Amino acid sequence: MNPFNFEFQIKTKIKFGRGMIQELSESIYLFNINKIMIVVDHGIIDAGILSQITKVMDEEHINYFIFDKVKPDPTLAIVNEGLAFALENEIEGLIAVGGGSPIDTAKAIRTTFLSQKLNKGLKNKNLPLFTIPTTSGSGSEVTKAIVITDENSKRKFTAMDESLAPDLTIVDPELTKSLPQYLTAIGGMDALSHCIESYVSQNAVLPFEMIATKGIELVRKFLRPAVGNGSNMKAREGMSLASLFGGISLTNCGLGLVHAIAHPLGGKFKIPHGMVNTLLLPHVMKYNIISNPPKFAYIAELLGISISEMTEMEAAYQSVEEIKKLIEDIGLSTTLSQLGVPRDSFDELVNLTMEEKLMLNSNPRPVKKNDILKILKEAY
Ligand SMILES: [Fe+2]
Known part of the structure; x- marks a missing residue:
């Protein structure tokens, strides 16, 4: 588009x-x-x-x-x-x-x-x-x-x-203000995945790209302090705004492969939505990078990386590393095995993900069964 x-x-x-x-x-x-x-x-x-x-x-x-x-x-x-x-x-x-x-x-x-x-x-x-x-x-x-x-x-x-x-x-x-630490962390990662997926979506258009990128910046600035001290109202305010911006951009530009896998996975194993997104986001970003390196390089910049000395691809890959650091800092699980998802469920999950046409169609890179399987294995 x-x-x-x-x-x-x-x-x-x-x-x-x-x-x-x-x-x-x-x-x-x-x-x-x-x-x-x-x-x-x-x-x-x-x-x-x-x-x-x-x-x-x-x-x-x-x-x-x-x-x-x-x-x-x-x-x-x-x-x-x-x-x-x-x-x-x-x-x-x-x-x-x-x-x-x-x-x-x-x-x-x-x-x-x-x-x-x-x-x-x-x-x-x-x-x-x-x-x-x-x-x-x-x-x-x-x-x-x-x-x-x-x-x-x-x-x-x-x-x-x-x-x-x-x-x-x-x-x-x-x-x-009274939202517990864990729910603050996974909610914030859900908002971040909305902003990133809608920004790189095939249906992204300029006004919503502006809103989504502002949302990414807000999460970078305010998620750690909101998790670190829930009564920090400036941080709470920033995260409320990031959630709103994620909602506005996703409803207009669509989502992508993170959510396409997260729905069947979360539904089947009763894992909170934001937690599943957290696990998948860095792996899906890595998969999507070659579809639009400039956007992923800009995400790295929005996440606070100085990219002026890097090549575009170096900067794009740095966005993934920065997300991993954020996940570690806010204390969330990083692998599917930690959440008890069995490996023998992967084939079924791949088939169910392929049915999520709405989200697969807006993902920036076309997706085949083998790609999903590879991502699940990496996230394990
Ligand atoms: Fe979501």
């Missing part, structure tokens, strides 16, 4: 900043809704985050109903349960609070609701959807994509549709 030919639109209105959650009530009024379904998981309630949000709504006497059945890797069964909850309580809008799982669940509920034409009696026919992320990584707060797991086959399915894009996201970095 010619990066100078593009359409530029972000459907989701973004309100970003510390303390921004205070503006929630005003946004609810603007969308002309009152009976709100809050989609959340127990972790968010236990961490005391939900009460910060409901307090704002209580002050303005806004009616809300809490749906707290969300689990990691949301399934169709949970989506259907949520849909029944929405109908039973005659809700007029949805607010998803949390990480990728509650947000994807709420998006799926809204899209199913609209596709079944259940919106006839609503004041706002669109059944508005707001997202309030409490983690930094998935980017789901702003994307038109969801990942849903089929509970029987344990396979993850990606769906993309304009109706999945939230109407508003309120990104308040204060809400990520």
